[in-house]
Amino acid sequence: MAKSKTVTAALLIIGNEILSGRTKDANLPFIAEGLGGMGIRLSEVRVVPDVADEIIAAVNLLREKYDYLFTTGGIGPTHDDITAECVARAFDRKLIQNAEARSRLEERWAEAGIEMNEARLRMANTPEGAKLIDNPVSVAPGFQVENVFVMAGVPKIMQAMFGSLRERLVGGAPLLSRSVVCNLPEGRLASGLGALQAQYPNVDIGSYPSYAQSGFRVAVVLRHTDSDVLDAVAGDVLTLIGDLGGEAETQSV
Amino acid sequence: MAKSKTVTAALLIIGNEILSGRTKDANLPFIAEGLGGMGIRLSEVRVVPDVADEIIAAVNLLREKYDYLFTTGGIGPTHDDITAECVARAFDRKLIQNAEARSRLEERWAEAGIEMNEARLRMANTPEGAKLIDNPVSVAPGFQVENVFVMAGVPKIMQAMFGSLRERLVGGAPLLSRSVVCNLPEGRLASGLGALQAQYPNVDIGSYPSYAQSGFRVAVVLRHTDSDVLDAVAGDVLTLIGDLGGEAETQSV
Numbered sequence: 346m347a348k349s350k351t352v353t354a355a356l357l358i359i360g361n362e363i364l365s366g367r368t369k370d371a372n373l374p375f376i377a378e379g380l381g382g383m384g385i386r387l388s389e390v391r392v393v394p395d396v397a398d399e400i401i402a403a404v405n406l407l408r409e410k411y412d413y414l415f416t417t418g419g420i421g422p423t424h425d426d427i428t429a430e431c432v433a434r435a436f437d438r439k440l441i442q443n444a445e446a447r448s449r450l451e452e453r454w455a456e457a458g459i460e461m462n463e464a465r466l467r468m469a470n471t472p473e474g475a476k477l478i479d480n481p482v483s484v485a486p487g488f489q490v491e492n493v494f495v496m497a498g499v500p501k502i503m504q505a506m507f508g509s510l511r512e513r514l515v516g517g518a519p520l521l522s523r524s525v526v527c528n529l530p531e532g533r534l535a536s537g538l539g540a541l542q543a544q545y546p547n548v549d550i551g552s553y554p555s556y557a558q559s560g561f562r563v564a565v566v567l568r569h570t571d572s573d574v575l576d577a578v579a580g581d582v583l584t585l586i587g588d589l590g591g592e593a594e595t596q597s598v
Numbered sequence: 599m600a601k602s603k604t605v606t607a608a609l610l611i612i613g614n615e616i617l618s619g620r621t622k623d624a625n626l627p628f629i630a631e632g633l634g635g636m637g638i639r640l641s642e643v644r645v646v647p648d649v650a651d652e653i654i655a656a657v658n659l660l661r662e663k664y665d666y667l668f669t670t671g672g673i674g675p676t677h678d679d680i681t682a683e684c685v686a687r688a689f690d691r692k693l694i695q696n697a698e699a700r701s702r703l704e705e706r707w708a709e710a711g712i713e714m715n716e717a718r719l720r721m722a723n724t725p726e727g728a729k730l731i732d733n734p735v736s737v738a739p740g741f742q743v744e745n746v747f748v749m750a751g752v753p754k755i756m757q758a759m760f761g762s763l764r765e766r767l768v769g770g771a772p773l774l775s776r777s778v779v780c781n782l783p784e785g786r787l788a789s790g791l792g793a794l795q796a797q798y799p800n801v802d803i804g805s806y807p808s809y810a811q812s813g814f815r816v817a818v819v820l821r822h823t824d825s826d827v828l829d830a831v832a833g834d835v836l837t838l839i840g841d842l843g844g845e846a847e848t849q850s851v
Binding site for chain 1: 611613617618620622623626628634639640642643644645647648652674675716721752773775783786787792805821
């Protein structure tokens with residue numbers, strides 16, 4: 346794959362609750378797989394606390410370094426929800442009350458008999474010029490500023506928001522994969538796998554040991570944009586395993 | 599808590615398989631909670647691919663910025679396991695074959711009838727002057743260089759390694775917590791919680807909405823080093839919820 350066709354993204358997970366271990370992040374694998382399917386490679390993830398300077402610095406670094414930046418967390422109504430103001434500061438834009446966001450929230454509140462208050466109105470704040478990201482679960486929208494997509498942290502809401510972004514994202518060639526799982530230890534495979542990696546420098550060859558109920562397993566995962574290339578390398582991996590006396594099966598990743 | 603007594607740490611998760619979404623990281627919450635119990639605050643997490651320049655840059659930045667840096671992943675025998683050489687380069691130290699690590703591995707291999715080979719011997723490589731981290735699961739050790747602790751990515755092995763580090767880590771006052779879970783929406787709590795945060799600027803007050811089987815819930819999580827302070831703030835939160843007509847219970851976090 347030509348370097349120029351690799352489209353990259355970073356994910357910035359915002360929230361003390363992830364760093365304390367209280368909340369287990371479930372958004373990383375969902376976003377990774379969703380982007381992968383669009384030909385966008387998740388290339389870095391950072392988790393930062395609810396501290397403005399840390400958020401702003403990470404937003405500015407990651408939006409420069411990668412084609413897209415996605416953030417999760419910190420867009421609710423409480424005092425610890427500071428993502429919108431941090432993204433505004435990162436872009437040196439004013440934080441404004443977004444008329445469309447306010448209108449959507451007011452409609453929802455009227456329907457549900459929820460009182461409007463100052464805290465709830467914070468959820469209508471976006472950087473000036475932001476484009477909203479629909480929230481079909483609980484209305485309060487996310488937003489996009491240039492290549493930065495700001496989403497909720499609650500997985501159900503994040504997933505709904507992410508689902509609406511497909512048409513705004515332009516990916517490269519999707520990265521395809523093959524997984525060969527075998528019963529040989531990594532130490533026996535390593536030399537042969539290293540030689541295959543040298544032979545196919547553009548194929549991402551990973552080796553992942555795990556403990557399954559049936560015993561120790563190694564998954565050899567191959568990634569490339571060309572299905573024929575993957576088939577060839579997978580064939581070589583199967584031959585390698587067979588030559589070493591191992592048993593293998595090819596799995597979908 | 600005096601600022602000078604806050605002991606901080608970062609976690610660097612190394613591996614393409616996390617960024618592809620194939621492997622769901624389970625080490626972050628384990629390490630976060632383990633450190634928290636020792637009075638060490640996990641303050642940042644990064645996930646980077648198996649790319650030397652990215653690993654080296656992250657190691658050098660994070661070991662400078664925080665009191666401790668923990669890494670997971672990339673210390674096996676295969677070509678994609680490059681953590682040891684990257685940490686050596688980050689510290690500008692030679693990568694050597696560690697005699698004690700080799701001796702442990704040879705003993706294990708002899709017992710188990712495993713052949714020694716070049717790839718397996720890579721697991722004995724450490725930066726010069728590194729201190730080993732025991733691996734009671736599969737022998738191949740992790741290692742420590744100054745304030746950087748290099749551990750395996752497989753959770754079972756990482757947990758065993760982490761368990762042996764307690765005596766090498768010096769924490770500050772442990773961060774204690776209280777959790778008050780209630781049936782009010784965040785938008786009703788927000789104003790009162792913001793006022794409490796202003797009243798107790800040194801208490802970390804977080805508000806976390808979730809969908810439970812029983813319906814929508816908000817957990818208000820309080821963190822501080824002083825149990826009496828936490829009891830006082832938790833009392834104020836309970837009063838706030840009661841005044842707003844909600845029901846609450848205090849939970850262990």
